[in-house]
Amino acid sequence: MMPPAVELTVSKVREALWHAEARPEAPGPTRLLGTLFHQTVAGLLAGPQAWDAVLDRDSLDDVPALVRHAYERHFGPCLSAEESKLQENGAELLATWEALKNFCGWLSRLLEAANKQGWLESRDWLVPEKPIAREFHRPGWRAPVRLLGRADCVLRDPGSGRLLLVELKLGSGPDAVHLGQAALYQALLDPSADIALVRFQPELVERLVAAQELKEAREHLLELAARLAGVAPPAPPSTEIYEELGKKLIRTLDTYGLQASLAGAPVVGPAVVRFTLLPGRGVTVNRIIARAADLGVRLGVTAPLIQVEDNRLVADLERPDRQVVDFSRIEEALREPDPLQGSAHVPLGVDLDNRVGAFSLADADSPHLLVAGTTGSGKTEWLRSAVAALLLSNTPETLRLVLIDPKFSSFQELDGSPYLWHPQALVYPAEQALTDQLDRLIEEMQARFVRFREEGGDDLAGWRARTGRPLPRLICIIDEFADLMADRRTGRAFEDRVARLGAKARAAGIHLVLATQHPDRTTVTGRLQANLPVRVCFRTATWQQSMVALKQRGAERLLGKGDLLFSFKGTLRRYQAALLGEEDRRRIFRKGIG
Ligand SMILES: Nc1ncnc2c1ncn2[C@@H]1O[C@H](COP(=O)(O)OP(=O)(O)OP(=O)(O)O)[C@@H](O)[C@H]1O
Ligand SMILES: [Mg+2]
Structure with missing residues (x-):
């Protein structure tokens, strides 16, 4: 019998994608502004103070009214609550406000297009905060994975009929993350759909990702999800690359007239691989240690930490495939x-x-x-x-x-x-x-x-x-x-x-x-x-x-x-x-x- 599915949230997968890119997290005030942006936009899309509190069928193009409403009902009140934390972030604050104004313009154009299609009454072409869940299974997994999440905003573009995934986020990020994210939502929503990612940074950036382009990313992503959920074994480390690195280390030392050999197999930690070195006759430990910077340059890695530990000379080299x-x-x-x-x-x-x-x-x-x-x-x-x-x-x-x-x-x-x-x-x-x-x-x-x-x-x-x-x-x-x-x-x-x-x-x-x-x-x-x-x-x-x-x-x-x-x-x-x-x-x- 198939074991029950292991649940995993979309945000866990997204986090792992960011980590894989080793990007630093945004500083506090930037994150806070991101949250304010998100709250304002969510408030304009749905709820008692959404766009339809100020716009009607005949005034969908009244962007200034929408902008005013965004400020008075959403952004302004949030801002005054957080004022003390944002005092020194004038420039970021302005950029956030620009992004919000751009969002209002974008929303107004979208509503007009929807109106032309006669969609305005039915709300199901635009679903903010859409909860999504889907189960996946692949050969070799111990159990299926059930991915759960909430898409910021999913809509059918009235102009092109395409599925649009609107990410209510500020700022840019690495391409691999965007692609991974698009693949993730596509897998959850509709695996055959092209997906457009819309973000504001602060100007509007729309990127269309074709379904075909996402196919490979999707499988890669599901493998990642399976490892995160613990239903697939971690990718086995191949020791070959480390053995090769060890040989290179010895050869490089030799070019400096420092003969040494490796004692035992390399020890592979999450971030570094450790080689135990046996200095040759007449080679002092200090001469090897003094070459750390040169070795780093020659091996193309951060200068290794070489030190004596428990009476052994060890050299820690950065892993080419460092793990979080x-x-x-x-x-x-x-x-x-x-x-x-x-x-x-x-x-x-x-x-x-x-x-x-x-x-x-x-x-x-x-x-x-x-x-x-x-x-x-x-x-x-x-x-x-x-x-x-x-x-x-x-x-x-x-x-x-x-x-x-x-x-x-x-x-x-x-x-x-x-x-x-x-x-x-x-x-x-x-x-x-x-x-x-x-x-x-x-x-x-x-x-x-x-x-x-x-x-x-x-x-x-x-x-x-x-x-x-x-x-x-x-x-x-x-x-x-x-x-x-x-x-x-x-x-x-x-x-x-x-x-x-x-x-x-x-x-x-x-x-x-x-x-x-x-x-x-x-x-x-x-x-x-x-x-x-x-x-x-x-x-x-x-x-x-x-x-x-x-x-x-x-x-x-x-x-x-x-x-x-x-x-x-x-x-x-x-x-x-x-x-x-x-x-x-x-x-x-x-x-x-x-
Ligand atoms: N254990 C870790 N594993 C993976 N990445 C990490 C780890 N620790 C930190 N990072 C990455 O480095 C970034 C900076 O880390 P962190 O904010 O802890 O630095 P810090 O030493 O507190 O810096 P500062 O002195 O500027 O406050 C993190 O946002 C994260 O991307
Ligand atoms: Mg810190």
């Missing part, structure tokens, strides 16, 4: 939450042996953490997957968060979450607000110590075990503290508070996670370093920054996008961080919100 690690890998590895003790485990990512790694903030040696790495290296994404794992393995009785989010976008979805320590614990600073938050944590630490002394228990876990009562662990995450350190006065105030929490807070169940783009001595001062024993370091801009973050070089050779070195008690391990997709993020971050 989905957060589901982390989620699978999480344990059932313990209702009294919760969990303080923070996932790191997947190591070179493809094992999920984690460390515990509750351990005496790892209570506080520094996260460092240049812009775009993956700090925020890592923090998000750490938060997601903590939310999944705790209840608000065992864990609470204080989140300082200077970019307004890292933890937005946690607004109103029961996992926030208090209603103001999601902070978009004001420097003052930040020191206040830390003061509040210090007060809480002291109150907890009084409590533990009176009621027994050396630390949070001990007190919980002894009393059987819940008390949440508190984790304060600051996703960029360099601005604070730039000013001497606020810098000192901040350092003082970190130092006060540093030595003792762990026992009270209070932890700091501090992230920065600028691991320089002026930002990560000696005092801060002394209080942040664990380091998660992404690609740094310079080797000097690597020295600050890890006490050794190497991070400047990481690949970015979640490639990280974890430093703990003098040992260093490389991981690929997992990526928490938008859909998972919403699901997990909104946990417990009504």
